[in-house]
Amino acid sequence: MTNKLFVSSSPHAHGGASSARIMWTVTAALVPAAAWSVWLFGIPALQVILATVLFSAAFEAISQRLAGKPTSLTDGSAVLTGLILALTLPPGLPIWICAVGAFVAVVVAKAVFGGLGQNLFNPAMTGRVFLLIAFPGPLTRWLVPRGTGAQLFDQPVTAYDASGGIVELGSKAVDAITAATPLGLLSERGAHAVAALSQGQEIFIGQMNGSLGETSGLLLLLGGIFLLIRRIVSWHIPVSFIGSVAIFAAITYAVDPAHYAGPAFHVFTGGVMIGAWFMATDYVTSPMFPLGKIIFGVGCGVLTMVIRLWAGYPEGVSFAVLLMNATVPIIDRYTRPKKFGLRRLTKGGSDA
């Protein structure tokens, strides 16, 4: 009888939180936005999601096997990485390129650092940036959303056949129809090309082209608020990230509205919503303490805007998040909470 009693260090009660449940909850919060992209782009979107999720899971299992660790696919971490990666990629991206992205994300960015919890850089962001640099063509071919005619945002669309040649819109050989994204238009044609867009609801609801998860700001915001309510993310990073993008855009827009787009445009196009709620908030690669989170969020927002406005790429969220990932150890070091017992004694005054 007496041998059956289990002895361990206190505490003997646990709150029930689990890493796996956190990962799956974040995954669930992304499902509406992912479903929206499938509705918007059809099979080419579904194909990217399935490819990155399955390859991420497979690479995770293989690398854990090679490292002699127990496989932990049920912890949801690889599936979540795969889903976030998918949402940063354009619909219709060839499956083998998706596989390369999953490999870089799960194996290069995570497993070789020692697996979950040990990586410095956000795995999905690393995978995406690698693909963007290695395959710039396929990574910037943006399919038009359903219901698009000959023009999108007052610009003509481009039709391709199966071998990648440009063909007449309406011809039988058309395999894919693409058009510039709002951020692409801003980068190439200037603020006047997106002036009308900035006023419309398309960018908020997500009736536009782009990466799978860049489309519906509304659904991403709802997913983010869900995570906020479930206390999985705190407000610090999303608010400081989105807020600094908005303030940066408001200032530049106020200085020169002919040249720069306004805050609503910058907040609801591209990767700001998904980046601020789902990528910059990745526990492993973001600061642990409130002040550090705010510094990190502001850094992400400012870098995003600097890249968007003055660098060679139309979008900068993934670069901004990766650059800020590198600063996390030093941010954590200088933003530690003050331990209890350092506050000066207030003699007498508190006796009211």
Add this chain to the structure above:
Amino acid sequence: MRDATFAGGIHPSYNKDRTSALGTSPLAAPERVYVPLSQHIGAPAKPCVEKGDEVAIGQMIGEPGGFVSAPIHSSVSGKVAGIEPRAGAMGIPVQCVVIENDGEDRRSEHDGAGDAWEETPADELKERIRMAGIVGMGGAAFPTHVKLSPPPDKPIDTLILNGAECEPYLTADHRTMLERATDVVAGARILARILGVARTVVAVESNKPDAIQALDGAGAEIRTLAVKYPQGAEKQIIDACLQRQVPSGGLPMDVGVVVQNVGTAVAVADAVIRGRPLTERIVTVTGDAVGSPANLLVRVGTPVGELLAACDADLDGAAKLVLGGPMMGFAQTTPEPPVTKGTSGVLLLTGKHVDTRPPAPCIRCGRCARACPMRLVPTEIGRAGLARDVEASRSADAMDCVECGSCAHDCPSRIPLVQQIRLAKAAVTEAARRERGTR
């Protein structure tokens, strides 16, 4: 006024509903009691009886072994059967005075000061408390008279009576406040007189409105505290009530405060007014393997197994036996250890509460740091502890940890942070000993 509280902390499942409404019932004294000679922090008591001696309730059977020590008294009347080691609550055997109970409940003669205590010199009151063997009854069991003897350069202006009872499951203090409100207040007044303080605050969590009402009726200054763990930790309760932070490495007296548990105050009233030494206490017996949970008035030295048997506990179906609360209590291998002056609860839990899966990797979610009432970074100390890295343990402020368990309770990876931090603290203590030795 808003409920007072502190920064950090957690909201565990309190599980107090099964026992909070149950009045205290006396547990029949067992045939044999095993009264440990060390039931307190400090030097063990020295036995002052021999095998074969007749003893009565309240008779001293162990003398204090030093200033930071406490005497031990018999909790039954009968014959000393021997002085021998028995399994203790901390996992190592402790010397116990074993007494055969004759069932007559004879009391040894003691003088109570009665109402005259108000004219009795403070030093004499303190000596009565010391000789009554009173120790902190919240769980730490620190000798009370030591806390009542601050050095002259540490003036005390406030006494806080701790009725927070923030540990889940436990309702012993709650019942004490309800059933013995007058003695809580009387004990507090005696303590205040000894310390010479003008102000006494009784601090109670807001989930015990009936206790607040009972004490209010008895004439106490009440401070309602927010329901949060570890609200009853000494440093946190001072911060909540008075907005004073005990400095790192310091004691409550450094900020002019002494904190005593409400149960201790009752023991003080019993000792000073009625001349009764501390020989029994209220113990909450509960947990999901206990059929009829109860708040029992138990003779010190009663084996825990007797309490479980009286409460219809399913020891065979249980997976964990804890003395104290679930957050800071000690897991036991057997039900043999005797109840001591510091035993506030006996928890018998089923396998539902035991998780033998290996911990998952740390994902840096920061919940441990958010939970920490000492505002430390538990993962950092834990890592240093696992590596037995003295420097890293020191710079992570391992010694500031109060081992409340909030971090581990909230860790989604179920990392045994308290255990790891204890390794860090042990490494620092060991290194400090070595450094002293070489000097």
